[in-house]
Amino acid sequence: MVFLHNKLPHILLIAYLILFIILGIKPLSGREVWFAENLPILLIVILFVVTYRWFRFSNLSYFLISFLIFMHTIGGYYTFAAVPFDWFTDFFGFERNHYDRIAHFTVGFYAFPIAELLTCKKLTNSKVITYLFALFAIMSLAGTYEVMEWQFAILGDPKAGIEVLGSQGDIWDAQKDIVADTLGAIFAIVIFHFLGPKRAI
Numbered sequence: 001m002v003f004l005h006n007k008l009p010h011i012l013l014i015a016y017l018i019l020f021i022i023l024g025i026k027p028l029s030g031r032e033v034w035f036a037e038n039l040p041i042l043l044i045v046i047l048f049v050v051t052y053r054w055f056r057f058s059n060l061s062y063f064l065i066s067f068l069i070f071m072h073t074i075g076g077y078y079t080f081a082a083v084p085f086d087w088f089t090d091f092f093g094f095e096r097n098h099y100d101r102i103a104h105f106t107v108g109f110y111a112f113p114i115a116e117l118l119t120c121k122k123l124t125n126s127k128v129i130t131y132l133f134a135l136f137a138i139m140s141l142a143g144t145y146e147v148m149e150w151q152f153a154i155l156g157d158p159k160a161g162i163e164v165l166g167s168q169g170d171i172w173d174a175q176k177d178i179v180a181d182t183l184g185a186i187f188a189i190v191i192f193h194f195l196g197p198k199r200a201i
Contacts, residue, residue, distance in 0.1 A: 008059045012066045016045060019070065023077035037076030041069055060195060061113040064188060067106040075103055104177045108184020111138050115192045131189050142181035146174040
């Protein structure tokens with residue numbers, strides 16, 4: 001258990017690299033879609049690897065941020081609309097594949113490390129400001145990402161653009177994605193409130 005506690009970030013990184021390599025050999029989504037979906041996640045991973053020596057987040061932070069990393073890597077292999085997620089769709093009686101919506105919810109989990117960084121570095125003296133900053137940061141990133149997806153769909157190959165958007169015919173998909181990100185952030189902030197950096201795993 002002690003080994004897992006000390007090495008969890010390394011274990012998660014190795015697991016990601018293995019998954020990234022395996023799913024990158026011959027992605028069902030096509031190389032252009034796979035690249036577009038994996039590039040932002042790869043940049044996130046590199047960011048956490050580079051900053052590891054400067055600031056080590058709690059294991060709970062790394063655990064939470066890994067959800068998006070793994071889900072997005074899988075989504076990039078299939079395209080989000082085509083990920084085998086029928087059990088979830090059937091269980092709730094949905095008409096569309098909600099894998100992408102769940103992945104967007106996990107984007108909000110990054111509010112936890114944001115709040116953790118602000119608290120540990122004493123960048124704010126108010127819990128309210130810490131929580132609001134983490135929430136607004138996620139909402140801003142969510143909106144920015146939707147704009148980037150929109151631009152990719154316009155400027156790139158039309159078919160690849162539609163696959164990356166993953167709207168599945170829903171004209172309000174971007175707005176719903178932002179709401180999912182926001183709800184995930186609220187969820188993460190609640191967890192942070194009860195399991196802050198001093199009590200995190």
